[in-house]
Amino acid sequence: xxxxxxxxxxxxxxxxxxxxxxxxxxxxxxxxxxxxxxxxxxxxxxxxxxxxxxxxxxxxxxxxxxxxxxxxxxxxxxxxxxxxxxxxxxxxxxxxxxxxxxxxxxxxxxxxxxxxxxxxxxxxxxxxxxxxxxxxxxxxxxxxxxxxxxxxxxxxxxxxxxxxxxxxxxxxxxxxxxxxxxxxxxx
Amino acid sequence: xxxxxxxxxxxxxxxxxxxxxxxxxxxxxxxxxxxxxxxxxxxxxxxxxxxxxxxxxxxxxxxxxxxxxxxxxxxxxxxxxxxxxxxxxxxxxxxxxxxxxxxxxxxxxxxxxxxxxxxxxxxxxxxxxxxxxxxxxxxxxxxxxxxxxxxxxxxxxxxxxxxxxxxxxxxxxxxxxxxxxxxxxxx
DNA sequence: GTATCAATGATACGAACGTATCAACAGTCG
DNA sequence: CGACTGTTGATACGTTCGTATCATTGATAC
Numbered sequence: 001x002x003x004x005x006x007x008x009x010x011x012x013x014x015x016x017x018x019x020x021x022x023x024x025x026x027x028x029x030x031x032x033x034x035x036x037x038x039x040x041x042x043x044x045x046x047x048x049x050x051x052x053x054x055x056x057x058x059x060x061x062x063x064x065x066x067x068x069x070x071x072x073x074x075x076x077x078x079x080x081x082x083x084x085x086x087x088x089x090x091x092x093x094x095x096x097x098x099x100x101x102x103x104x105x106x107x108x109x110x111x112x113x114x115x116x117x118x119x120x121x122x123x124x125x126x127x128x129x130x131x132x133x134x135x136x137x138x139x140x141x142x143x144x145x146x147x148x149x150x151x152x153x154x155x156x157x158x159x160x161x162x163x164x165x166x167x168x169x170x171x172x173x174x175x176x177x178x179x180x181x182x183x184x185x186x187x
Numbered sequence: 188x189x190x191x192x193x194x195x196x197x198x199x200x201x202x203x204x205x206x207x208x209x210x211x212x213x214x215x216x217x218x219x220x221x222x223x224x225x226x227x228x229x230x231x232x233x234x235x236x237x238x239x240x241x242x243x244x245x246x247x248x249x250x251x252x253x254x255x256x257x258x259x260x261x262x263x264x265x266x267x268x269x270x271x272x273x274x275x276x277x278x279x280x281x282x283x284x285x286x287x288x289x290x291x292x293x294x295x296x297x298x299x300x301x302x303x304x305x306x307x308x309x310x311x312x313x314x315x316x317x318x319x320x321x322x323x324x325x326x327x328x329x330x331x332x333x334x335x336x337x338x339x340x341x342x343x344x345x346x347x348x349x350x351x352x353x354x355x356x357x358x359x360x361x362x363x364x365x366x367x368x369x370x371x372x373x374x
Numbered sequence: 375g376t377a378t379c380a381a382t383g384a385t386a387c388g389a390a391c392g393t394a395t396c397a398a399c400a401g402t403c404g
Numbered sequence: 405c406g407a408c409t410g411t412t413g414a415t416a417c418g419t420t421c422g423t424a425t426c427a428t429t430g431a432t433a434c
Contacts, residue, residue, distance in 0.1 A: 022298040024211075028422065038383055049422065100297055107294045110287055110353045111209040117354055124356050152357055153365045160347030166297045167304055169311050170339055178340050185372030215392065225413055236392065 003045075010035050010045050014056035019097025022104035026053060054119065060101065061123045065130055077135045077142055081150060082183045084131055085158040089179065090165055091172045099162045128152060150186070157182055190232075197222050197232050201243035206284025209291035213240060241306070247288065248310045252317055264322045264329055268337060269370045271318055272345045276366070277352055278359045286349045315339060337373070344369055 013035035017025045028049055032039045046052030068087070074080040090099040109117035131151035135142060161178055164170040170178075200222035204212045215236055219226045233239035255274070261267040277286040296304035318338035322329060348365055351357040357365075 020299075022294055025298065027420085029420085040383055041381085043423075044381070100294075103290065103294050103297065106350055106354070107209055107287075107290045110290065111212065112207075121354055121356060124351070124354070128356075149361070152351065152361065153368070156347035156351050156357070156362075156365065157344050158347070159350055160343035160345070163293055163346055164311070164339065164343050167293070167308055167311070169308060169315075170343070174336070174339065175343075178343065181340070214390080216390085227413055228411090230393075231411075 006041070007045055010037070010042055010052070011056050011059055014052060015060060018056065018060070018101045018104070019094075020100070022100050023053065023108060024104070026056075028052075050115075057101070057105065057119065057123075060098075061126065064098065065126050068130060074134060074138045077139045077147065077150065078183055078186050080131065080134045080138050081154045081186070082179060084134075085154050085179045085182070086176065088155075088158045088162070089172070089175055090162045091175075095162075096166065099166055102159070103163070124155070128155060131155070154182070193228070193232050197224070197229055197239070198243050198246055201239060202247060205243065205247070205288045205291070206281075207287070209287050210240065210295060211291070213243075215239075237302075244288070244292065244306065244310075247285075248313065251285065252313050255317060261321060261325045264326045264334065264337065265370055265373050267318065267321045267325050268341045268373070269366060271321075272341050272366045272369070273363065275342075275345045275349070276359070276362055277349045278362075283353065286353055289346070290350070311342070315342060318342075341369070 010031060013031050014026055017030055017034055026049075028042050028046075029039055031046075031052070032042045035042070042052070046055070068084075071083075071087075074083055088095065088098075090096040105116060105120045105123070109120040128148065128151045131154065132144060132147045135147040135151065136144060158179070161170065161175040165172065165175045197218060200218050201213055204217055204221055213236075215229050215233075216226055218233075218239065219229045222229070229239070233242070255271075258270075258274075261270055275282065275285075277283040292303060292307045292310070296307040315335065315338045318341065319331060319334045322334040322338065323331060344365070348357065348362040352359065352362045
């Protein structure tokens with residue numbers, strides 16, 4: 001097995017653990033068990049735990065940004081925002097896993113871990129820029145600052161709705177109708 | 188020092204640690220150091236760590252609900268929602284501490300800790316009921332289900348805005364204007 | 375063949391945690 | 405006075421974590 005394959009195998013295991021139990025579920029031993037390899041191997045390829053986590057989070061961030069970039073280009077700002085929000089809403093296993101990872105990163109960032117904070121900020125900025133680009137492509141007439149403002153509001157709303165959705169304080173339909181309501185009130 | 192005073196002294200220490208570093212910052216030894224007492228004393232009054240955390244979180248939840256209940260009663264649904272959102276926005280140290288605690292509870296709830304999940308759900312339901320009650324008192328004409336829907340949307344938005352605010356992805360003014368925008372679009 | 379070096383596995387080490395144990399002290403009732 | 409009970413303190417135990425160490429294997433160059 002090549003180096004890249006081994007690395008992917010281990011990062012895949014980290015990703016699964018992250019999506020299932022958040023950052024606290026990622027221990028070197030748990031990664032080894034999840035990947036079906038020995039602890040020494042995880043050390044060998046991921047050097048330290050921080051490196052391993054950083055690599056997995058970076059890969060996860062890039063991958064979701066790339067996946068989203070390839071989506072069909074919307075033809076209006078409203079459609080752009082609404083399709084992002086509906087896709088980001090944690091209504092299936094994949095998006096629920098992403099939400100767990102995001103909240104884990106958030107709690108690390110706001111409880112005094114500077115490196116995690118800057119990495120998480122970068123991640124959010126990438127997502128926001130992605131939305132802004134799509135909005136501007138859909139409607140070049142809208143101002144970039146206005147697009148950024150709307151993107152931030154959409155990200156906030158979908159994050160909050162996702163949090164309430166994850167613990168079943170909201171149903172998926174209620175969350176979707178809140179998104180539609182936000183959309184309907186866009187000028 | 189009486190039993191109640193000792194208990195308060197220790198729970199106060201837990202609360203400070205929670206607000207500063209989230210749940211992971213609460214260790215028996217850290218609580219002892221923060222309260223200025225010995226580890227044995229923390230064990231003596233808080234029996235187990237779970238009991239200690241549960242008691243502190245319950246006290247914190249009740250206290251914030253009570254504090255909010257005593258506020259001036261608004262005279263419209265919109266004013267009720269907006270005053271809640273502006274107050275809940277983490278723009279000062281106290282509300283930022285509360286946001287840290289909330290996100291910590293969330294991450295525990297969504298990563299497979301059933302007891303934390305039900306306790307957190309209960310907490311959110313209490314807050315929602317509080318908002319609904321105030322809305323109905325402000326305008327008895329509005330339907331309870333509509334008030335609950337609006338309360339959930341307000342909670343979602345303020346939670347999401349708070350998350351972006353905490354890591355400085357948003358400024359306080361941007362968050363406030365998003366709240367005003369949400370308010371302006373209420374029917 | 376064998377020397378060499380990267381890859382892999384088993385195990386050990388120190389730190390931090392929750393919790394338990396044992397000792398010292400203070401107040402109270404007989 | 406003395407026995408007892410509840411409170412406080414110091415320390416130890418077992419577990420889990422990240423990491424380090426040591427040994428073994430397998431391929432490749434000479």
